[in-house]
Amino acid sequence: MKNVVLIGATGFVGTVLLNELLSRGHKVTAISRNASKVTIKNENLNVVEIDSTDPAQLAKVAEGKDAIVSAYNPGWANPHIYEDTLKYYPKILEGAKKSGVPRLLIVGGAGTLFVKPGLRLMDTGSLPEAWLPGVKSLGEFYLNTLMNENDIDWVFLSPAANLGNLKPGVRTGKFRVGKDDLLVDEKGDSFISVEDYAVAMIDELETPKHHKERFTVAY
Numbered sequence: 001m002k003n004v005v006l007i008g009a010t011g012f013v014g015t016v017l018l019n020e021l022l023s024r025g026h027k028v029t030a031i032s033r034n035a036s037k038v039t040i041k042n043e044n045l046n047v048v049e050i051d052s053t054d055p056a057q058l059a060k061v062a063e064g065k066d067a068i069v070s071a072y073n074p075g076w077a078n079p080h081i082y083e084d085t086l087k088y089y090p091k092i093l094e095g096a097k098k099s100g101v102p103r104l105l106i107v108g109g110a111g112t113l114f115v116k117p118g119l120r121l122m123d124t125g126s127l128p129e130a131w132l133p134g135v136k137s138l139g140e141f142y143l144n145t146l147m148n149e150n151d152i153d154w155v156f157l158s159p160a161a162n163l164g165n166l167k168p169g170v171r172t173g174k175f176r177v178g179k180d181d182l183l184v185d186e187k188g189d190s191f192i193s194v195e196d197y198a199v200a201m202i203d204e205l206e207t208p209k210h211h212k213e214r215f216t217v218a219y
Contacts, residue, residue: 001025001026001027002026002027002066002067002205002206003026003027003029003064003065003066004021004026004027004028004029004065004066004067004068004069004205005028005029005030005031005058005061005062005065005067005068005069005101006018006021006028006029006030006031006068006069006070006071007031007052007058007068007069007070007071007072007092008031008052008070008071008072008073008107009028009030009031009032009038009047009071010032010034010037010038011071011073012164012194013071013107013163013194013197013198014071014107016169016194016195016197016198017069017071017107017198017201017202018030018038018040018045019040019198020195020198020199020201020202021069021202022040022042022044022045024202024206025044026044026202026205027044027046028042028044028045028046029046029047029048029061029062029065030045030046030047030048031048031050031052031058031061032047032048032049033049033050033051034049035047035048035049048061052070052072052092052095053072053088053091053092053095054091054095055091055092055094055095055098056095056098057095058092058095058096058098058099059095059096059098059099060099061099062095062096062099062101063099063100063101064100065099065101066101066102066103067101067102067103067104067105067205068092068096068099068101068103068104068105069105069107069201069205070092070104070105070106070107071107072088072089072092072107073085073107073134074088074134076131076134081133081134081137082133082134082136082137083137084137085134085137085138085141086137086140086141089138089141089145090141090145093145093146093149093152093154096152097151097152101152102152102153103152103153103154103155103205103208104152104153104154104155105154105155105157105201105204105205106146106154106155106156106157107157107201108138108142108156108157108158108159108214109134109135109138109139109142109158109159110135110158110159110160110161110163110182110190110216111127111135111136111138111139112139112142112143112158112180112214113158113161113180113181113182113216114180114181114182115181115182120139121161121182122135122136122139142156142214149212150212153208153211153212154212155204155210155211155212155213155214155215156213156214156215157197157200157201157204157214157215157216157217158214158215158216159192159197159216159217159218160182160183160190160191160192160216160217160218160219161182161190161191162189162190162191162192163191163192163193163194163197164192164193164194164195164197169193169194169195170193170195170196171193171195171196171198171199172193172196173196173199174196174219175192175196175199175200175217175218175219176217176218176219177200177215177216177217178215178216178217178218179213179214179215179216180214180216181216182216182218183216183217183218183219184218185218185219190218191218191219192217192218192219196217196219197217200217
C-alpha cells in the first residue's frame with residue numbers, strides 16, 4: 001500500500017485516478033479547495049482543503065508520503081489557462097521538493113509527443129484552436145522545466161491524442177506503452193480511455209519503471 005497525495009481529485013482525470021487508487025487499497029490524501037466536491041467515502045481517503053499551488057501548504061501535507069500524483073489543471077474554460085499553468089505548476093513542483101516526497105507523478109498532455117521526426121502534435125495544426133493554450137502551456141512546462149529537474153524523481157505521463165473522447169470509457173488494463181512518439185492503432189487513431197490511463201499511472205506508482213522522464217500509453 002502506498003500513501004499518496006492526489007492533486008486535482010475532482011477533475012475529469014483526477015476522479016478516475018482517485019477511484020483507481022482506492023480500489024487498489026492505497027491511502028490517499030486528496031487535495032481540494034472545496035472538500036464537499038469529493039463525494040467518495042472510504043476509510044483510506046482523507047480530504048484536505050488547501051491551495052496545492054502554495055508550496056508551503058503542499059509541502060506540509062505531503063511530508064512523509066510516498067508520492068504526489070498531480071492532475072492539476074487551471075480549467076479548460078479558464079481564459080488564462082496558458083499563463084496560470086506556467087505560473088502555478090512550478091509552484092507545485094517546488095512544494096513537492098520541499099516536502100521531501102520521493103516521487104511526483106504528473107498527468108501530462110499529448111501535445112509534445114512526436115507525430116514524425118521533428119514535429120510535435122501541438123505544432124501540426126490539427127488540434128482545435130481552443131485547446132492550444134492549455135496544450136502548449138503544459139507542454140512548455142514539461143520541456144522547459146521538468147526536463148531540467150533533477151532534484152525529485154518525476155514522471156510525466158502523456159495520454160494518447162484522444163483521452164476518453166471517442167467512446168465510453170472502459171477499463172481493460174491492456175494498452176501499449178511508448179516514450180516520446182504518438183502511438184496510433186492500425187486505423188491511425190490515437191486513443192485511450194481515462195480508466196486505462198489511470199491504470200497506467202497507478203501501475204507506475206506501484207512498480208516504477210520510469211524516472212525523470214516522460215512516457216505515453218495508448219491502445
